[in-house]
Amino acid sequence: MSKKIQSANLVDTWSSSLKCPLCGSPVKVNEYAGLVCLKHHAFDFSKHGYLNLLTRPAVGKYGKFLFDARHHLITESSLYKPLHKVLRDLILKDAPEAENSWMMADLGCGEGSHLQSVLKACDLPLVTGLGLDISKEGITLAAKKYEGSIWLVGDLASLPLADRSCRVLLNILSPANYKEFTRILRQDGIIVKVVPGPGYLKELRQALYGDNEKRSYSNKHTSDLFCRHFDRLDTIQLNYRQRLNGAELQLLASMTPLAWSSDPERLQDFVRQESAWVTVDLDILVGKSDRTD
Numbered sequence: 103m104s105k106k107i108q109s110a111n112l113v114d115t116w117s118s119s120l121k122c123p124l125c126g127s128p129v130k131v132n133e134y135a136g137l138v139c140l141k142h143h144a145f146d147f148s149k150h151g152y153l154n155l156l157t158r159p160a161v162g163k164y165g166k167f168l169f170d171a172r173h174h175l176i177t178e179s180s181l182y183k184p185l186h187k188v189l190r191d192l193i194l195k196d197a198p199e200a201e202n203s204w205m206m207a208d209l210g211c212g213e214g215s216h217l218q219s220v221l222k223a224c225d226l227p228l229v230t231g232l233g234l235d236i237s238k239e240g241i242t243l244a245a246k247k248y249e250g251s252i253w254l255v256g257d258l259a260s261l262p263l264a265d266r267s268c269r270v271l272l273n274i275l276s277p278a279n280y281k282e283f284t285r286i287l288r289q290d291g292i293i294v295k296v297v298p299g300p301g302y303l304k305e306l307r308q309a310l311y312g313d314n315e316k317r318s319y320s321n322k323h324t325s326d327l328f329c330r331h332f333d334r335l336d337t338i339q340l341n342y343r344q345r346l347n348g349a350e351l352q353l354l355a356s357m358t359p360l361a362w363s364s365d366p367e368r369l370q371d372f373v374r375q376e377s378a379w380v381t382v383d384l385d386i387l388v389g390k391s392d393r394t395d
């Protein structure tokens with residue numbers, strides 16, 4: 103079975119969780135394996151199996167090179183393994199119904215490796231993953247690498263998802279649109295947002311910008327905004343260091359926008375090291391819907 107048909111079958115079973123990105127009406131998969139809404143807006147599956155539901159052209163900031171690097175670093179190094187474990191524990195604690203089918207969406211999923219790692223760690227066979235990103239390059243790579251999840255190119259500001267369609271929402275080191283997140287989160291669902299703490303990748307920042315680097319920041323604003331939209335259940339501070347080898351340091355530099363504006367010589371010095379410790383400092387915000395209607 104082609105990837106296109108496989109994806110069309112999967113989306114068909116979840117079509118009530120989607121909506122038309124143009125007019126908001128319900129959608130279904132038609133006999134030609136395309137998605138069509140009540141008002142006849144139609145969207146084709148790509149040959150890799152994803153759907154492009156953008157209603158206007160978007161210029162992605164990030165290219166294939168960055169997503170390739172992200173894919174390799176996330177799936178082959180140990181850098182984010184502790185994060186995936188914490189997310190798994192959180193999800194199994196708050197959404198443990200292994201006997202029900204529900205949807206776990208990662209919004210701003212890039213090339214989908216975090217979502218796929220978390221799904222694998224949770225090992226809930228009835229749960230379906232849905233990854234959405236504005237970048238076609240990211241979603242193309244996700245659809246090529248990972249079967250069994252729904253991959254959508256779409257806009258956070260106008261999500262092609264039905265009201266209250268998602269049991270678990272992930273938003274990992276990526277921009278948010280809380281109005282839309284609130285709309286699609288189920289009443290019994292949880293949202294998990296991962297934001298960088300001040301020490302996140304500090305060795306890379308120090309190597310690129312020196313001691314006087316002014317790129318550290320506070321995430322208080324993000325955290326306050328989150329609490330205005332959701333009932334906060336928990337904030338987990340996750341701070342650890344992992345040792346990366348030279349090849350992994352190169353991948354890290356390739357996937358980090360920080361490196362783009364840096365001095366090329368400093369960058370070379372960083373990636374030429376045989377190995378180095380790298381700090382992962384993250385705040386994990388967990389919330390639930392505060393809507394009562």
Ligand SMILES: [Zn+2]
Nearest residue numbers: 122125139143
């Ligand atoms: Zn429509």
